[in-house]
Amino acid sequence: MANKHSPDCLNLETVIRSYAAKAALVTPEGGIAYREFLGRIRSVCTTLQERWIKPGDHVAILADNRPETALLIWATWLCGAIAVPLSIRFPGLQVDTLLRELSCRFLVFDESGAIKLKKSPVAQLPLEELFAGPSPALHRPPPEPLLPLDVPATLILTSGSSGAPKAALHNLGNHFYSALGANQNIPLKPGHRWLLSLPLYHVGGLAILMRCFLAGAAVAIPAPGMSLPEGIAALQPTHISLVAAQLIRLMDDPAMIPRLRNMQAILLGGSAIPESLLKRAIKENLPVHTSYGSTEMSSQVCTTPPGADAAVLHTSGAALPYREVRIAENGEILLRGKTRFCGYWRNGRLEQPFDDQGWFASGDCGYFDARGNLAVAGRLDRMFISGGENIHPEEIEQVLERHPQVLQAVVTPVPHPQFGQRPAAFLRTKPHQKPDEPELKDWLRERLPGFKIPDHFFNWPSDLSQTGIKIDRGKFEELALRIVQGEPE
Numbered sequence: 001m002a003n004k005h006s007p008d009c010l011n012l013e014t015v016i017r018s019y020a021a022k023a024a025l026v027t028p029e030g031g032i033a034y035r036e037f038l039g040r041i042r043s044v045c046t047t048l049q050e051r052w053i054k055p056g057d058h059v060a061i062l063a064d065n066r067p068e069t070a071l072l073i074w075a076t077w078l079c080g081a082i083a084v085p086l087s088i089r090f091p092g093l094q095v096d097t098l099l100r101e102l103s104c105r106f107l108v109f110d111e112s113g114a115i116k117l118k119k120s121p122v123a124q125l126p127l128e129e130l131f132a133g134p135s136p137a138l139h140r141p142p143p144e145p146l147l148p149l150d151v152p153a154t155l156i157l158t159s160g161s162s163g164a165p166k167a168a169l170h171n172l173g174n175h176f177y178s179a180l181g182a183n184q185n186i187p188l189k190p191g192h193r194w195l196l197s198l199p200l201y202h203v204g205g206l207a208i209l210m211r212c213f214l215a216g217a218a219v220a221i222p223a224p225g226m227s228l229p230e231g232i233a234a235l236q237p238t239h240i241s242l243v244a245a246q247l248i249r250l251m252d253d254p255a256m257i258p259r260l261r262n263m264q265a266i267l268l269g270g271s272a273i274p275e276s277l278l279k280r281a282i283k284e285n286l287p288v289h290t291s292y293g294s295t296e297m298s299s300q301v302c303t304t305p306p307g308a309d310a311a312v313l314h315t316s317g318a319a320l321p322y323r324e325v326r327i328a329e330n331g332e333i334l335l336r337g338k339t340r341f342c343g344y345w346r347n348g349r350l351e352q353p354f355d356d357q358g359w360f361a362s363g364d365c366g367y368f369d370a371r372g373n374l375a376v377a378g379r380l381d382r383m384f385i386s387g388g389e390n391i392h393p394e395e396i397e398q399v400l401e402r403h404p405q406v407l408q409a410v411v412t413p414v415p416h417p418q419f420g421q422r423p424a425a426f427l428r429t430k431p432h433q434k435p436d437e438p439e440l441k442d443w444l445r446e447r448l449p450g451f452k453i454p455d456h457f458f459n460w461p462s463d464l465s466q467t468g469i470k471i472d473r474g475k476f477e478e479l480a481l482r483i484v485q486g487e488p489e
Contacts, residue, residue, distance in 0.1 A: 010176055012038055012078075012145035019216030022190040025067045026218045028226070028234040032067060034216065037074075042142045044075035044130050049143075051106065051125065055080030058103050058155065060122065062086050062095060063110040064224045065196050068127050070209055072108060073200065075130075077153050077172060078143050084155045084167075085201035088112045096121070102155055102167055103348055112224060149173030155345055156203050158295045167345040168203075168295045177338035178298035179210035181321035185303050186265045186289060188239065190216035195237035197228060197246065204241055204269060207299035232259055239263060243270035244277055245471075248407065251280055260286050265306070269293050271471065272376070272394055274408050275401040282310055292316035292376050296360055298339040301325060302374045315373035316366075325374060331365040332380055365392070382473070387419035389451045396423055396454065399447050403440065405433045411454060412477045414484045423452065424480045428460035458483060 020035040032040065053059060059081050063069045069085075076083040084102055086095060099107060100121050110127040153172040157165040188194070194212050196219055198205035212219045217239075222231030228246060240263060242250075247268065250256045260266060261284060269291045281288045290313050291303040302325065304317035319325045323337040336358045343352035354360055366376040378394030385391070393411035400409035408428040413421040429435065435443075437457055444453045461479055 008149055010147040010149060010172065012041075012147065015213060015216070016145075019190050022216050023193075023218040024213070025070060026193060026220050026235060027067060028223050031218065032071075037071075038145055040071050041075040041078055042145075044071060045078040045143050047130050047132075048075060048079050048081070048106075051123065053079055053081050053106055056152070057081045057105055058084050060084045060086055060095075060099055060102070060104040060107045061109075061201075062088060062090075062107060062112075063127050063200075064088055064112040065200055065205070065221055066110065066224060067221055068131055069110070069200055070196075070219060070221065072127065072130060073206070073209065077147055077151075078145070080151060082152050082155055082169075085199075085206070086157070087199065087201050098157075101347075102345060147172055149176055152342065154206065156206065156295055157201070169342045169345050169350060170298055171342055174298040174339050174341060175207065175210045176214070177322040178207055178300065179214050181323065181339070182207070182211055182300050182303070183215050184321055185305055186239070186267065187306070188212065188215035188217045192217040192238040192264065193220040193235060194218070194239040194241070195220045195231060195235060196222070197231070198241050198243075203295045203299050204293070208241060229253060229256055232256070237263065239265045239267070241267045241269065244268065244273050244408075247281070248274075248277055251277070251284070257284055257286075260284070263287055265289055267291060267300075267303070269300070272378075272398065275398060276404075276407050277401075278310075278313060282313065288313065290314075290316055292364075292366075292374055294335070294362060294364075296341045296362070297323065297335050297337075298341065301335060301339075304373070312371070312373055315369055315375045317374065318372050319374070326359070327367055328361070330380075331367065331377070333362045333364045333366050333374070333376070334359040335362055336360060384413040384421045386413075386416070386421050386423070386451060389449075391421075391423055391452055393423065396425065396448065396452055399444065400425060400427065402447075403435060403443060405429050405435045408460070410471060410473065410476045412473065412480045414456065414480050416455070422456075423454040424456035424458065424484070425454040426458045426460055426476055426480070434459070456480070456484065 016034050016038045022034055023031045024034045024037045025032045059076050073083045084104055104122050107122045107124045108127055149172050151172055152169055154170045155167045157167055194208050196208055200206055208219055220235040220237045266286055266288045268288055273290055289304050291300050293300040300320055301323050302316040302319050304312050323339055326334050328334055340360055343350040363380055364376055365380050366374055369375055378392040383390055383392050396411045397409045400406050406427055406429055410426045411423050414424045416422040441453055
């Protein structure tokens with residue numbers, strides 16, 4: 001695929017010609033072939049230009065996953081503008097604040113994001129108006145189908161797992177090389193369908209657009225409001241991206257196992273994969289790939305190959321092409337390469353948190369195993385000190401999730417008068433199979449030093465559902481603090 005583009009430009013027309021009759025986007029109602037693709041995004045680009053969108057402008061997008069949203073993102077790039085996809089879960093005041101902080105001058109929204117901001121700092125346009133077609137009186141020439149790779153393309157908010165979300169600026173080349181390297185590891189070709197199971201305001205969802213486009217595959221888009229099982233049944237994807245919580249829910253439905261088993265690839269990411277889930281997936285012979293990635297590296301960094309054995313699947317795999325990974329002296333994972341983002345957008349300017357050799361300090365810690373696969377130990381900023389000893393919550397979680405009755409664990413620090421902080425664990429267990437606490441501690445003593453064994457074991461909170469890509473650890477910390485201070489679970 002790489003030889004169909006110049007080293008510094010993505011030629012849309014070349015891709016369109018190669019896969020003209022193949023589906024580019026599919027939905028339960030139908031689809032769009034590649035031969036229609038360029039015309040559709042050119043039309044939207046022209047409408048954006050009529051609204052005075054210029055190269056370099058920041059265009060906020062507040063819309064659900066739908067074909068129009070995907071086409072809008074491509075059209076924004078064709079205009080030379082920067083797409084700023086925002087979560088439809090954000091309240092109106094937060095959107096208003098982000099529009100200002102991210103220097104947006106235009107907002108496109110659909111009915112899921114149809115908020116009326118009384119003092120909106122930007123012009124607003126309903127998504128459906130963009131697809132009504134450009135004004136025939138303008139007679140603009142169609143934009144050239146060449147996308148320079150060094151042009152800024154997206155501002156994507158990080159997950160905020162280690163504090164407030166940051167806005168990562170990527171150029172088109174970051175997304176291009178991310179997809180190119182990923183496709184070399186997980187084969188993708190015309191006729192394949194990758195389910196858009198992650199939101200387009202998340203880098204994992206956005207990466208699906210580029211991966212499919214470069215391979216001539218189809219992005220399979222469930223109807224808004226359609227559940228994940230319904231989307232799989234309706235669209236019959238060959239590939240799917242999932243976080244652990246999504247796969248847990250799918251595997252709890254016996255009817256989904258054959259559908260998952262028949263897929264070409266199930267890409268797992270977003271956070272550490274519970275041991276019990278990985279064992280179930282291997283036992284069911286599911287085509288899973290474990291991975292390590294980040295917003296700052298444009299999605300995947302390391303991913304296991306097809307057919308990996310259990311030992312490899314317990315790691316994140318090796319670095320994909322166009323990425324570099326090394327481990328600092330303190331165990332921190334350092335990253336660079338063609339997929340590395342341009343920097344963080346703050347206060348109207350770009351901040352570049354790189355050393356003089358271009359390495360980005362990820363905030364994650366890990367190591368390479370004997371086979372060159374990356375094992376991620378956890379976040380450096382989640383480490384806490386208990387009686388002078390360093391404790392990484394993720395290490396304890398990984399051990400807990402090997403227990404036959406534990407499905408998922410979250411470990412968080414709680415105050416202690418003698419040791420400063422001690423670990424506490426929330427456990428999601430099999431129905432009516434909560435382990436006996438003394439027996440669980442005895443089991444842990446065979447696998448962990450005594451100072452890493454949690455002082456408290458709490459029931460998994462039913463009211464803290466996972467609505468995002470990653471678990472909200474802050475809410476678990478708040479709940480643990482309330483419990484140890486004497487408030488009920």
